[in-house]
Amino acid sequence: MNPLRKIRDSQILLAFLISLTVCLSVLSLRNIGWLQFLELSAYDLYLKRKVDKMPADPRITVIKITESDIQKLGQWPISDAVMAEMLSNILDQRPAIVGLDIYRDLSVPPGKKELTALFSRHDIITVRKIGDETHAGIAQPYMVRNPETNGFNDVPVDPDGVIRRGLLFMGDNETVHSSFSLLLALYYLDRRGIAAEPDAVNPDHIRLGGTTFVPLKSNDGGYINIDARGYQYLVDFRGWPFESFSLSEVLERKIPEGALKDRIVIIGVTAESLKDFFFTPLSKDLSSDALVYGVELHGLLVSQLLRSALQGERPLAPVREVYEWAWIWMWGLTGALLGLRLRSLLNFFLFLSVGIASLILITYYTFMGGWWIPVAPTAISGMASAAFVTAYMSYREKKERGMLMQIFSKHVSKDVAEAIWQQRDMFMDSGRPMSQKVIATVLFTDLKGFTSISERLDPQSLMDWLNEYMEAMAQVIERCGGVINKYIGDSIMVTFGIPVARKTEAEVSADAVDAVNCALEMGEELRKLHSVWEKRNLHTVHMRVGIFTGPLVAGCLGSEQRMEYTVIGDTVNVASRLESFRKDDTALSAGDSPCRILIGESTLNHIGSRFKTERIGEVPLKGKEEKVGVYKVTGHADAS
DSSP: OOHHHHHHHOHHHHHHHHHHHHHHHHHHHHHTTTTHHHHHHHHHHHHHHHHTTOOOOTTEEEEEEOHHHHHHHTOSSOOHHHHHHHHHHHHTTOOSEEEEOSOOSSOOSSOHHHHHHHHHHSOEEEEEBOOOSSSOOBOOOTTOOOGGGEEEOOOOOOTTSBOOEEESEEEOSSOEEEBHHHHHHHHHHHTTTOOEEEOSSOTTSEEETTEEEOOOOTTSTTOOSOOOOSSEEEOOOOSOSOEEEEHHHHHTTOSOTTTTTTOEEEEEEOOGGGTOEEBOTTSSTTSSTTOEEHHHHHHHHHHHHHHHHHHOOOOOEEOOHHHHHHHHHHHHHHHHHHHTTOOSHHHHHHHHHHHHHHHHHHHHHHHHTTEEOOOHHHHHHHHHHHHHHHHHHHHHHHHHHHHHHHHHTTTSOHHHHHHHHHTGGGTEETTEEOOEEEEEEEEEEEEETHHHHHHHSOHHHHHHHHHHHHHHHHHHHHHTTOEEEEEETTEEEEEESOSSOOOSHHHHHHHHHHHHHHHHHHHHHHHHHHHHHHHTTOOOOEEEEEEEEEEEEEEEEEOSSSEEEEEESHHHHHHHHHHHTTTTOGGGSOTTSSEEEEEEHHHHHHHTTSEEEEEEEEEOOTTOSSOEEEEEEEEETTOO
């Protein structure tokens, strides 16, 4: 076969090209953000399972300003005096550090003097808002004298309104600011000798205790072109809910003695009217269930930073983008290769179920191990590749089946044709019937005196007469297992031993026996036709048969538009010459039988003593240099 055609028809190359095309298409859809929603949905499902396995962090306590607290005080914002009293009562319990997640850029009298004095004596971490193009910033609290105790509480929000990322640092036009949660964590860790420092391998990365934080990029994980400004990381949302007390409990000193000692205390608002809450992966369908208030969100961020520094827990890490591409294409190629064998809709859906289940298990356990591997584009790549290859192979099989049926159904029974289709790998090569060397038996027939009969009958009568003869002979041939290769006028060429190649000597011998049996039965069928024709005053004829067993090449000749299955080789020529050997010699007539049967010595060797034969001798045949042993078959060996 032409090497270029082999390449074109290669199933492996087909799978490779389809999977590559699908992968590039999926990556294109992914790069314009169409798959981000699916990927983030899978991320949220995995994260919920991971969060369920983590107990609350005992190092953090939350002080909540509830709707009931505001109603008791009768005002919002709370006054400086109330804030000073609240902070004083908390500090009396000697917490490790206090964080105030309440904006205070303006004083709320009375109590300014007391609040300012309190901040001059204690380090309290406060918040500011840097803002962006759509939200104005809010300055640091007026009473703060040390800028290093003030951090921003801005958090990046994903396009679907969900918080999944945290910030360590963020810059405005003038300077770089630390986040509120980072400052709280650093003040707590400072007593343990841990500080933020450059990573030894990559100084651009921040190392906190035993963990290096690698900043999130705009296309990491399932994200596409997100705003990755600042130093971002993925939030794990573990260690929640925290122990909490209300503002009223603080002011009324109802908090148990020592409950806040050495704790990180974060003060914030949970009143529903102030709407300081966020949707997270823990939220259910963006409803009010499992909403995280701002003060709790900062507690979650602090908890994660402490676990990273003290316990070595690194944030969830996306794999490098080039590895993501390879991962997506690998699944696409796997799906395409399996698609080569998915011959039915049932197999396709079985693969679909097993493949998706396997992908979910792999990505889930790698997620639990700290790696974010794409799910949605990978699943689409694998399914689409399998679907396209399966569809193509189904189309190709339909075309090949049509070709095989067109070629063989004319020559063999429907059952044999179906068997050929089931064993099509033996007959097809790159979508085209392939040639094969076989040992087979060829049978030729011809009618004696047909020319004179054709001169006496009109064309239609001649055609009707000949069709009646051919129909009767075809039934005998099919019954005996022969394959009609072609009709040549009044002649028939029949083969035994194709298209399924024989593998043993016994099978070749069985074909030779079937061929001789077929010739004898054709003679008996012709005798029956004589009786019918004589009653209708039609002409009768005699038939000559030549049979020879030997090597052949079986295959298709012609173009894809017009193709014929045939056999070629010296065996065909010898069988044809045996049929026409001394065709007018009355000494070789069939006696009282209307059919003369001549076979070659090779056929005789295969049929053994099953038939009565008469040796004609070693004779030269037309076109043959070597002589051929010729024998006449007169009947079955057990016939009287």
